[in-house]
Amino acid sequence: MIKQSGTFVLKWQRLFENNERLFWVLHTAGWAGFAVVYYIGSFLHEVRPIFLFIIILNSYAGWILTIPLRYVYRWARNQGPVKLLLTVLAASYAVALLWAVVKNVNYWEIYKHGFRPDAWYMYFTNTIDSMIMIGCWSGLYFGIKNFEMLQREKQNALKASTMAHQAHLKMLRYQLNPHFLFNTLNAISTLILMKNNDTAEAMVSRLSDFLRYSLDNDPIKKVALGQEIKALRLYLEIEKVRFGERLEVVWNIEEDCENAMVPSMILQPIVENAIKHAISKLEHAGKLTIDARRFGNDLLLDVADNGPGADILDGQLSRTGGVGLPNIKERLHALYNRNFAFTVEHNQPQGVRVSVRIPYDVKDI
Structure with a gap:
């Protein structure tokens, strides 16, 4: 009927x-x-x-x-x-x-x-x-x-x-910080000069996979969080080659969040921002904690670091000149209107925590 x-x-x-x-x-x-x-x-x-x-x-x-x-x-x-x-x-x-x-x-x-x-x-x-x-x-x-x-x-x-x-969404999506690419190419060049060819080859392969993912995924469409996490792991594996033992990553991803739909490349700029302004400033071991959990009809995403912290005003960084976090907020507003939250707060005992709340949505199979 x-x-x-x-x-x-x-x-x-x-x-x-x-x-x-x-x-x-x-x-x-x-x-x-x-x-x-x-x-x-x-x-x-x-x-x-x-x-x-x-x-x-x-x-x-x-x-x-x-x-x-x-x-x-x-x-x-x-x-x-x-x-x-x-x-x-x-x-x-x-x-x-x-x-x-x-x-x-x-x-x-x-x-x-x-x-x-x-x-x-x-x-x-x-x-x-x-x-x-x-x-x-x-x-x-x-x-x-x-x-x-x-x-x-x-x-x-x-x-x-x-x-x-x-x-507008595509513009926001592709305004990625070029420092990551420059630093990665410099690291690969250093590895080649040191004749550490195996590590350089692995780094080039990861960089290729990461760039392919970032370019192939339409910024207007959403992807499963599990797919986003795989791309983020590629990015962090590249960064671990640069930082070695100075970078520790802790993953807390609930199982029922793996299939939740999120905007493509929504976490990478947050993580990149934490590495640039927190991990790179530490002489001792830096730590990144990435959480994903479901709360009722919402999906909660958190990225926290143990860096030196930052000036925060009304739930947002008072730092000027950056485009990563402001772009994320604009993308979220364009995709979800007012049905989202994006906040920055002090982490305990030190560092910065960035939290994202979006509707929990699972793609029908």
Whole structure:
């Protein structure tokens, strides 16, 4: 039943997307409706089958005669307002007069068997009715066309807004700190000079895998946290070659968080920021703790270090010049609107803790 309903809705969507088909459906339905309403209104005083035949003839004549108006109006819509108004009045008046003649012939020659009324206003009343009907047809035509134009403009504006939104997300996503790449290449160069080729080769391989992941994943789409953690491990393995025993990483990832959907490369800038401003400043062993847990309908992500700390104001770093953390906050706002939290606080006993709260969402398999 649901499948049939979905098919029905899809067919109606296709109907309204095709202007040519939509015109013929509405045009035919309108004149059929005119015939039904006219017959119901006349049923109380006229029940002979011949009268129904006259109504069908009149409706069919109206259906035929108003078709040219479509093409006349289509041309007129590209003209100036004065020319448009004059064209609509002249064309609708001509069609109304012609339809009135056809209706008079049908009524007096077929229904009345050639009888002619003596009162001239009998013909005039028919003409007024025809002009009202053609005027309604013209009004509906322009009303539907204007509605289509407004919908098209709204769709174009929405499309432009979506494209700008996506471009903004990609810009934020690819504003990565180049220091990581420079430091890694320098470390590889040092390893080669020291003839430590095996370690250099492994480092190049990890760097290649990490860069491939960062470039292949669309910043607009989300990835499973488990996939994000794998990329983060590649990054940290590269950094461990640089820092050696000075870098210790502790992972606390709850099992039910592995399939949670997160923005791609959401943790790497946070970790990179911690290494640059915390671990690199320590002479003794630096420690990074990465947590992921579920709390109700939310996913909580934490990255904490034991560095010298930083100045924090209203839950944000007061440090200027950095783009990593501000970009993360902008990306989260673009993806989740207000349904997220991004805070920076002092870690205990020392260091900085960055916390992210986003909706817990698991991709359907």
